Amino acid sequence: MATDNQRGVLFDVDGTLVDTTYLHTVSWWEALRQADQPVPMATIHRAIGMGSDKLLDHLLGPERDRAADGKLRDAHDSLYGEYWERLVPLPRAADLVRACAARGLRVVLATSAAAHEVGALRRALDADDAITTVTCAADAEQSKPAPDILVAALEQSGLDASRVVFVGDSVWDVAAAGKLDIPCVGLTCGGTSRGELAGAGAVAVYDDPAALLEALADSPLAAPR
Structure with missing residues (x-):
């Protein structure tokens, strides 16, 4: 539960801070191909950001x-795991995280990645010194677009929903928030795309962490709530 009036920022990680969206896409594509249930990559990509349970319902039918x-x-996890040592942050992602912390924001990685993936993501980002709390899939009963992972992030960090902004890269992130x-x-x-994110309800859209960092002083992250 919230304990003070501290302001904060919740970050999705996959595709927002670390460049993994297409790695997940190709890993799901190959896992489904191996199971003789092929799905076009473009369709898979649009579902990335959901948890695996909802993603499979979305792709294969409930x-x-x-x-x-x-x-x-398991096949997806094995295929994706081959990339762990090569994961890279998106442009200036660590700088953005540290700049938010320097502004007095409590920084939370509100990721629904599996616990065994979170370590690889944190190593790639390399900004633990500026991070207050990190969630994982085990913290949420339901995956995005349900808001459970954000609720967990708020509870674990002591932040209130009225005092935070969420940064994500998918329409599922926007829906959850x-x-x-x-x-x-x-x-x-x-x-x-910018149009899809704005159409889903994003209050502002930027190209990447570097672009948000450059505009940070005038962004929703800087505005008091």
């Missing part, structure tokens, strides 16, 4: 036989 879901998730009346700043570096 009425399907779910018996193979565990194997599909909207359910808690949290303004969402969108970044297009995950491959979702």
